[in-house]
Amino acid sequence: MxxxxxxxxxxxxxxxxxxxxxxxxxxxxxxxxxxxxxxxxxxxxxGANIEVIETYKITANKYIQIIKTGDKYLAIGIGKDTITMLAEIPAEQIHLSDKTGDAMPDFKKIFEKAKIMDKDRKNEE
The missing domain is CATH 1.20.5 (Single alpha-helices involved in coiled-coils or other helix-helix interfaces)
Structure with a gap:
C-alpha cells in the first residue's frame, strides 16, 4: 500500500x-x-522616405500628424476612414525635439511640483 x-x-x-x-x-x-x-x-x-515627426490627438479617433516625405513636411488629418492633406509646412517652421534625452519624465521633479502645489492649496485654506 x-x-x-x-x-x-x-x-x-x-x-x-x-x-x-x-x-x-x-x-x-x-x-x-x-x-x-x-x-x-x-x-x-x-520606409526611408516617410517619417512621422509628430502626432496630436484631437478626439478618440481623429489625429493631426506632421510627416516628412522626402524633403517636404506635410500636415495631414487622420480620421476613422480618411486621411486628408491639410497643408505643406516650410522646413524652417518645424521645431524638432531632441530625441537623445530620456523619454521618461523625472519623477523627482514631478513629486516636488506636486508637493509645492499641495502646500499652496493648504495655505489658501
Whole structure:
C-alpha cells in the first residue's frame, strides 16, 4: 500500500513537471515568433522616405500628424476612414525635439511640483 502511495505522488509530480516544461516551451516559442514577426513588420512598414515627426490627438479617433516625405513636411488629418492633406509646412517652421534625452519624465521633479502645489492649496485654506 505504501509503495502505491509513493508511486502515485511521484506520478503527480512528473505530470506537473511535464506540463510546466511544455508551458515554458510554448511561451518561449511564442516570444521568439512575436519578436521575429515584429522585425519582419518593421522592415515592411518603415520606409526611408516617410517619417512621422509628430502626432496630436484631437478626439478618440481623429489625429493631426506632421510627416516628412522626402524633403517636404506635410500636415495631414487622420480620421476613422480618411486621411486628408491639410497643408505643406516650410522646413524652417518645424521645431524638432531632441530625441537623445530620456523619454521618461523625472519623477523627482514631478513629486516636488506636486508637493509645492499641495502646500499652496493648504495655505489658501
Amino acid at each position: 505504501m509503495l502505491l502511495t509513493v508511486s502515485s505522488s511521484m506520478n503527480s509530480y512528473l505530470q506537473f513537471l511535464t506540463v510546466l516544461i511544455i508551458f515554458v516551451f510554448v511561451l518561449a516559442v511564442t516570444w521568439f515568433f512575436t519578436r521575429w514577426m515584429a522585425n519582419l513588420q518593421k522592415g515592411r512598414t518603415y
